[in-house]
Amino acid sequence: MRILITGGCGFIGNHVVRRVLMIPGVEKVVNVDALTYSGNLDNCKDIIDDRYRFVHESINNKSAIDEIIEAERISVLIHLAAESHVDRSINSVKPFVETNIDGTRILLESVVDSKKSGTNIHFIHVSTDEVYGSLKPDDPPFTEDTPLNPQNPYAATKAASDMLVQSFVNTHNISAVITRCSNNFGPRQFPEKLIPLMTINAMNKKALPIYGDGKQIRDWIHVEDHVSGILSSMLALIVGQIQSGEVFNFGAENERTNIQIVQTILKNVGAEESLISFVKDRPGHDRRYAMGYEKANRILGWRPEIEWDTGLSDTIQWYNDNKSWVDSITSGEYRNYIENQYGIDN
Ligand code: NAD
Ligand code: TYD
Numbered sequence: 001m002r003i004l005i006t007g008g009c010g011f012i013g014n015h016v017v018r019r020v021l022m023i024p025g026v027e028k029v030v031n032v033d034a035l036t037y038s039g040n041l042d043n044c045k046d047i048i049d050d051r052y053r054f055v056h057e058s059i060n061n062k063s064a065i066d067e068i069i070e071a072e073r074i075s076v077l078i079h080l081a082a083e084s085h086v087d088r089s090i091n092s093v094k095p096f097v098e099t100n101i102d103g104t105r106i107l108l109e110s111v112v113d114s115k116k117s118g119t120n121i122h123f124i125h126v127s128t129d130e131v132y133g134s135l136k137p138d139d140p141p142f143t144e145d146t147p148l149n150p151q152n153p154y155a156a157t158k159a160a161s162d163m164l165v166q167s168f169v170n171t172h173n174i175s176a177v178i179t180r181c182s183n184n185f186g187p188r189q190f191p192e193k194l195i196p197l198m199t200i201n202a203m204n205k206k207a208l209p210i211y212g213d214g215k216q217i218r219d220w221i222h223v224e225d226h227v228s229g230i231l232s233s234m235l236a237l238i239v240g241q242i243q244s245g246e247v248f249n250f251g252a253e254n255e256r257t258n259i260q261i262v263q264t265i266l267k268n269v270g271a272e273e274s275l276i277s278f279v280k281d282r283p284g285h286d287r288r289y290a291m292g293y294e295k296a297n298r299i300l301g302w303r304p305e306i307e308w309d310t311g312l313s314d315t316i317q318w319y320n321d322n323k324s325w326v327d328s329i330t331s332g333e334y335r336n337y338i339e340n341q342y343g344i345d346n
Pocket of ligand 1: 006007008009010011012013032033034035036037038039040057058059060079080081082083084085099103126127128129158180181182183184185190
């Protein structure tokens with residue numbers, strides 16, 4: 001296997017890079033990342049392996065992608081590069097359309113071009129539960145058959161990219177699998193997302209901004225369990241255990257309200273609940289996500305392994321132990337973002 005990973009310097013991507021290097025038979029891992037605000041070279045700085053190569057490049061540069069695919073004789077492409085934050089997509093959707101839709105389009109075209117010249121590339125498309133929209137309190141969890149019904153601009157661009165992948169499977173007969181996972185947490189997540197933002201603010205005794213009533217629900221999963229799901233789907237596709245075009249949902253049966261999460265973080269860090277600050281709700285805020293993973297369990301033998309309490313306390317410990325990583329991020333652009341987003345100087 002010669003694997004191209006897009007977005008390998010982001011939160012989930014760096015865990016994927018580490019894990020694919022452990023798979024027997026992997027000859028080459030090329031990480032293509034544009035290093036946007038959420039991409040961080042430090043996330044991969046400890047990866048020292050002759051088989052690993054980093055390329056600072058955008059997926060929107062087709063000739064560069066084609067060149068890498070050809071020169072490195074790529075046989076598998078794991079696509080994680082994206083604009084990933086809902087709040088930013090509300091402020092400006094353009095980069096989301098460019099990377100999530102058009103960037104995916106370019107990768108798919110490169111895969112088709114390779115196929116025409118005789119090389120089949122397996123395409124692993126990493127998507128999200130948000131494409132299904134929002135659940136009511138008593139609804140059953142999403143399944144792979146739940147209709148796509150995205151409710152925010154980020155989710156709409158991810159749903160569009162999923163549909164592009166499916167259309168390329170149908171019309172160009174490429175080999176692809178789509179994975180959809182619930183909210184991830186773990187080390188090296190950019191601190192604009194709930195868990196690292198609240199952890200870092202609690203440690204620094206700064207305000208913890210909760211949107212609306214804080215009763216929105218997410219199904220939290222440790223990033224390493226998500227990576228196991230991505231890699232299991234990849235291997236199943238490569239050996240022909242599943243057909244091209246299959247979708248797999250990954251979740252953790254771990255539904256929590258935002259306020260519960262924040263209270264747990266505060267307790268863990270030993271900070272006061274008075275730091276909680278209820279702020280104006282996110283426009284169009286999805287109320288509840290929950291992912292059923294019966295299909296992944298039945299076909300791939302996958303299930304989440306990391307227990308919430310230990311996963312969360314280990315994650316909090318990681319942010320506590322890696323203050324230089326936090327400090328390098330929480331300056332510059334990040335400070336401006338926080339100020340504009342919450343109207344508070346953090
Ligand atoms: P992230 O924002 O931490 O990382 C995204 C990475 O993509 C960054 O390294 C960034 O530099 C890179 N990137 C952005 N635009 C690029 C471009 N044009 N060319 C090359 N690289 C580019 O995001 P994440 O949380 O690691 O998410 C990774 C993927 O997983 C995304 O596709 C996201 O939709 C999906 N996902 C995330 C979650 C979650 O909870 N974080 C859950 C399900 C699915
Ligand atoms: P987030 O981590 O942005 O993930 P997503 O919106 O993709 O699920 O947010 C998780 C939940 O936390 C979501 O309901 C919004 C809420 N939230 C806050 O209440 N305050 C915040 O400052 C952030 C970033 C999120």
